[in-house]
Amino acid sequence: MNEQALLLLGLLKAQSQHGYQLNEFIERNLGRMTDMKKATAYAVLERLSQAGYVSVHSAQEGNRPVRKVYSITHVGEEQFMKLLRENLSNADKMNMAGDVGLMFLDHLPLPEVAEYLSLRLAQLEARLDEFKQPLRHEGLGVNLALEHQQALLTAERAWLSSVLARLEASSIPFGN
Amino acid sequence: MNEQALLLLGLLKAQSQHGYQLNEFIERNLGRMTDMKKATAYAVLERLSQAGYVSVHSAQEGNRPVRKVYSITHVGEEQFMKLLRENLSNADKMNMAGDVGLMFLDHLPLPEVAEYLSLRLAQLEARLDEFKQPLRHEGLGVNLALEHQQALLTAERAWLSSVLARLEASSIPFGN
């Protein structure tokens, strides 16, 4: 939840925005960074507002429905810096979900496992391909974040390939 | 939530157990695989029970308080296999949280960023050290899962080191 707050405060620090605008931006550009859903973002904005980190004011443009525009407050800026420092200092977020299945793969015949892991690999390749686009230079932070994702996905691909190779050579030379 | 179900069904497939027992095992041995909390596990067990995937029967040993013992049902075994196949086939779980902070690091002076990332690196080293213990041979799946974690943490360490080196050489030869 702190990561969500950090994200929203960071976006509002750059520019006051209404909820829909924030959600569009997140959906279009930040799918890699977060999986926060629309309704969650609205809820987090509400909490940030309760806490005094953002202020809200209603605005109407033309005869469009009234929108709530959120702005970061001074206290909010301080909170942003605090959350940023915390976030950068902690590695605990690397939670590596997705290993539960691996733990139980002994319940399936190895060729079937290989089949499924091939699917995983294909998805990985697809995700990695998306990084091939030139990526316009956004600033150090954004570029590092993208580089980071790419590095981890690449490592994941290498590991998966190695597992598949061993599975196909199938003489089970695993462990040690 | 499916990953939690997979985990609990997998543990119950090995042996019928009561809630406390399951939670102890998870806390002691599976901290790397999941961050599901006690109360959540009880809730998931309740849902699995509602769905007919596990059966519950109360048992009393000595004059200890009555415990609810959970057993996997036949339908539960089928569900387990289904969830296992799904889990192995999907890479989407690699969500890489923790990059939000990186995105915003331009709001801090680089030496301070380096300081925080050094803390991250230290935590990583500590986590990696835990893998040095011989790890008694548990079965292919468990060993692969551990190998996987280690591979990703190692990649993370390499990336972080590279970033720190570049930050300290500080002449900012980034991105491009």
Place this chain on the structure above:
DNA sequence: GCCTAATTAGTCAAGATTGATTATAATGAA
């Protein structure tokens, strides 16, 4: 034998998350 601390076993209210839904406006096709 008595008191304290730890272990065992689980529940619950409060908070967080999200799929589904509502409602209006603009756009486009026929």
Place this chain on the structure above:
DNA sequence: TTCATTATAATCAATCTTGACTAATTAGGC
């Protein structure tokens, strides 16, 4: 023009998660 579709903007009920709490039992120290 009229109807269907997509975009805009957000809310809500239902579900999921968890920190805090309860309550009994056993273990350990003196």
